[in-house]
Amino acid sequence: MLSKILLPHYWQRIGWILFLPSAALAFYAMSAEFEFSWLQIDGVRETGLFESADENLTNEVAIISLFLSLFFIAFSKEKLEDEYIQKIRLDSILFACYGYFLLNVIGALLFYGVDYLSFMMFNMFSIPVLFVLRFRWVMFRQRNSLSLTL
Amino acid sequence: MKNSIKVERARHNMTQQDLAESVGVSRQTINSIEAGKYVPSTVLALKIARRFQIALEEIFQLEEND
Numbered sequence: 001m002l003s004k005i006l007l008p009h010y011w012q013r014i015g016w017i018l019f020l021p022s023a024a025l026a027f028y029a030m031s032a033e034f035e036f037s038w039l040q041i042d043g044v045r046e047t048g049l050f051e052s053a054d055e056n057l058t059n060e061v062a063i064i065s066l067f068l069s070l071f072f073i074a075f076s077k078e079k080l081e082d083e084y085i086q087k088i089r090l091d092s093i094l095f096a097c098y099g100y101f102l103l104n105v106i107g108a109l110l111f112y113g114v115d116y117l118s119f120m121m122f123n124m125f126s127i128p129v130l131f132v133l134r135f136r137w138v139m140f141r142q143r144n145s146l147s148l149t150l
Numbered sequence: 151m152k153n154s155i156k157v158e159r160a161r162h163n164m165t166q167q168d169l170a171e172s173v174g175v176s177r178q179t180i181n182s183i184e185a186g187k188y189v190p191s192t193v194l195a196l197k198i199a200r201r202f203q204i205a206l207e208e209i210f211q212l213e214e215n216d
Contacts, residue, residue: 080176084183146177
């Protein structure tokens with residue numbers, strides 16, 4: 001009865017390798033407005049009052065690669081995927097959704113009108129991040145309790 | 151739900167790893183079932199019973215609060 005809609009195990013490694021540079025790039029691009037000059041496209045839209053005609057794709061590349069890497073990490077199989085691990089997986093997704101809703105409520109109370117857009121921007125990543133943290137933590141505890149009993 | 155997997159394992163002189171391999175799950179799964187933390191699917195329960203060659207009810211029993 002195992003779900004077949006998971007990536008093969010090796011995608012997890014690809015995800016982690018992709019995660020560090022894309023997280024660094026996303027952080028750098030958002031906090032310091034860092035942009036790669038080779039990702040610049042000139043004159044893609046009409047110049048507006050606050051908008052230049054140029055578009056730099058660094059932000060988009062950072063966000064998409066960060067999402068892809070989190071997707072690979074979160075949704076690739078374990079080495080030995082079985083029904084118990086899938087139960088932990090589903091529980092963790094529920095946990096992540098609860099966390100996401102809670103963060104939304106807190107964010108609406110604290111940031112509404114102030115810096116709501118950047119809060120929403122970070123909150124986009126809370127579901128995959130909370131999922132990975134919770135899932136890895138439970139798997140880690142499992143492994144620890146295993147080494148105690150034979 | 152309680153179970154007597156640990157007893158059956160001892161009777162058959164099997165480790166958790168042996169049982170896990172013979173029914174195709176991870177050792178964590180067997181460990182959690184023995185500890186009562188996880189209720190296996192019917193398929194897995196039947197596989198475990200078949201491995202020990204005894205009836206399902208001899209391994210898994212309902213408890214009062216189930």
